[in-house]
Amino acid sequence: MVNYGGDEVSALVVDIGSSSVRAGYAGDDTPKAIIPTSYGYIPKLPDTDVDMSDSTQENAPQAENSRFAKIFVGQNGPSVWRSGMEIGNPIVEGLIHDFAPIKPLIDHALSKVMLINPSEHPILVTEPTWNTPANRERMAEIMFEEFNVPAFYIANTGVLNAFAAGKGSALVIDIGQSMASVTPVVDGFVLRKGLSYSPLPKLVHAHARHLLTSPTQIRRGIDLLPHQLIASKAVVDANALPQFTIREDRIAGTTQKWRNWAETREVDEWLQTIAGVLDQGWNDQQAASKPSRQYEFPTGYNTFFGAERFLVGEQYFTHNPQLVASNPNLPKTLPALITEALRACDPELRQVLMGNVVLTGGGSLFSGLADRLSAELTRTFPHTKIHAPGNPIERRYGGWLGGSILASLGTFHQLWISREEWQEHGKAIVGQRCK
């Protein structure tokens, strides 16, 4: 036990991302609880909500909880259709924007899924590199004041992803559901000046949605009705009009937010199943030579997608000139992010970082992305070495895994912010301890 430098104190690791909240014991290789970050809620009647929404930060927990008449979290939260249920997501651009549902989410993961009492375990929480000091202090507050944890630590996902790859220094390329970031990590510390990030996956998603819903020469715009709203459907030929019956009883109770969330899921499903990116840059011939693939939507409509499915992935690497002309504030592409990150780093470090590129995040599982990235990087940096775990669990939960490694180390236990320290020093201790 001591040989490996590990000393397990049954610590918990909680990793909150845009798409899911991961929680589990430190020392495990997979999180025990994985629940969607999106939650369903039924809002309280507006008349009681008015004065509560602008309440001060101090009284926030009680005030914000009262915003929801009911909240539905977990696997059976947002995905189950409920009449009048709205969908919310506390994460905006990787940061926790709304702390109200955070407690129910964590509580669900720990108490309902893992069936443990959080007050008995030290908890390590992750944060993105661009997290604000106020946010991490708020998180510490929630942990100490609401979950009564004995000890708390907040660690950077960039560093944790590097640790999960077994590296102290790395260039971490993290592609999540909503954000893509490039973080240089040196000796277990993030170089904040070298950080670059953009909501690139959002753009890819929007592009895919546009591609599916807008009509083309060979097909009409695709209806992205989720299966929760479809009573029955018939088998139809490819490109034929779908024959299905809508659950009319649910249409009235379906909120716009839920509908939007469900359609987003359909687009994501399509992206993960069909879409891809070419290995060696865009090439019309090569794209045309790839086999087209069939995909069926919940309505029963099915069609073949040829070159267009590769057009979507191209958004990660290059922007359409027309799009650039029409929209000057496009999120930066992956090569741009990497270049920007490297330019901010010391020239001496660039070689080290490019030899230790870590590709992680669920978005990086996009078909062909790792190969394309490797090809792009090798063109500029001949000695690039990309560490991209083949195991999807490691790729998706790299941040959690790194936290699991970190919190199970014997030498780490001196870093915990204890309840005693929290009470003595207050919020300042967070910034002081978690560098």
Next chain:
Amino acid sequence: MAISAADVRSALSIPEGNATAGPSQPKKHLPQNARKPDGISRELYSLIGPSAPSLAAQLAKPRLKQKPNFGGGTAKTRWELRPFKNGARQDNLELWHWEKVTSDPPTEYAFAKYNTQSTTYIYSQDEYTRFLDDKEWTKEETDYLFSVVQDYDSRWYIIYDRYDFPGGPTRSLEDLKDRYYSVCRKLVRNRPWAGDEASKAQLISSFQFDKEREMTRKKYIISLENRTPDQIAEEEALYIEVKRLEHNERKFKKERESLLRTLAGIDSGLPDIVEDDGTQMGISNEKTTTKGATTKKKGGQPTDVDSPATPSVASTPALKRPSTTKNAVYDATHCIIRTEPPTSGVATKAAHQPAYLRSFKLPTPKAAIAPKITQALAELGISHSRLVMPTRENTAQLEALLDATTALIETKRVMDKVEYDIQVLKNRLGMREASQAATDVEMKQENTGDAEGSNFGETGGENEDGEDGRAQSVMSARSARNRKHPRRSVSVSSVDTASTRAGVKRQKKN
């Protein structure tokens, strides 16, 4: 053939029991004294006797592998969930972990020892004003720098990343390093030092930092990165080209060496040559020199073995001369003649000219005419194979003599042949004249043929200077073609040992 009693009995079918008086009888009782092997009961052993050792071995108690002890013998290892305190922590946080239950007193947390602190330098206001004042830096900023360095344990990339002094100018990584190390150096230098000077100097040198050099280095790294793909490609192409050239050079050298080895053998001065006395060297030694010592010659002229070496080139063997006395006077008194090493050549091992015996440089006559030369010299009472005093002059003279003799013998042989041809042709002509009348036309042809023949004689003579055997054969072929043309008057005297080459030519022209 010896036939035992038992054989006779068995052949005659006489039962064995009759032969009781054999000497083997008491032997049967002997093994009873032997110890009963393990694994057989006493009763069984008395029945079967000692005649079943293989069976006894089988009956021996099987030795089984020792049963593993699954902790049954010792007390059970008990683990307990215990609270522990980390000595590296300032507070009283108690975490729980599983521990082996032992009777030992509770020890310090095993991982607390890894909490090491790097030594930091703290300076007083007084020290700052006396030694550390710098117009570029305020004391506040220096304090801040030191606190950041301590926070991040001298990880400079991180320090540079996190360094943010409000109101301060932007600092480069080199600025920070330079300031920190210079402050440390000054503090160490100006403070009383308990240890010896060497350790102090070592400590100061560990704080050495050359800002300019670091910045130049960084600049180089950047320029290395900013190469265009074309430049990189060109660089790589050049690199490959250099590698190729080097390879060719190596190959060429190897071929040259192997050529040298084949042509010159031990004389090439190359290492790793096994001296073979029985072949080439041994034979030439027999004929040319009396001293069979192994000598070496200049590797730069490997083909000199076959051609006579010029005496002027030959150098005296410099045997154990003191290297300090290299002046001309010393050389003159000791008869040392120095040869300059070739300046144009490359200073390789192959080009090295080792010391050699001068006598070894004597030319070897061609094997075909060697006996004749020996004979000719013997007429003069000279033994060319043994030079009593092979000084430089003597060697040169002997060489000239051998040269002349060789030329003479060659000429003589040619003349013999021509003479014989003439003889044959004359005989033929006589036969022809006898059979038919000679005409004037034929006489004319004879004249032209003669002119041609004398021309050939000239060229043949010239070629002989180079001892070219081929020219000789060409000439003989020509003479064979001219055989039908009779020579009018060629008088050849018998071999005159005193005659020189010029004399031969003169005779020929006549």
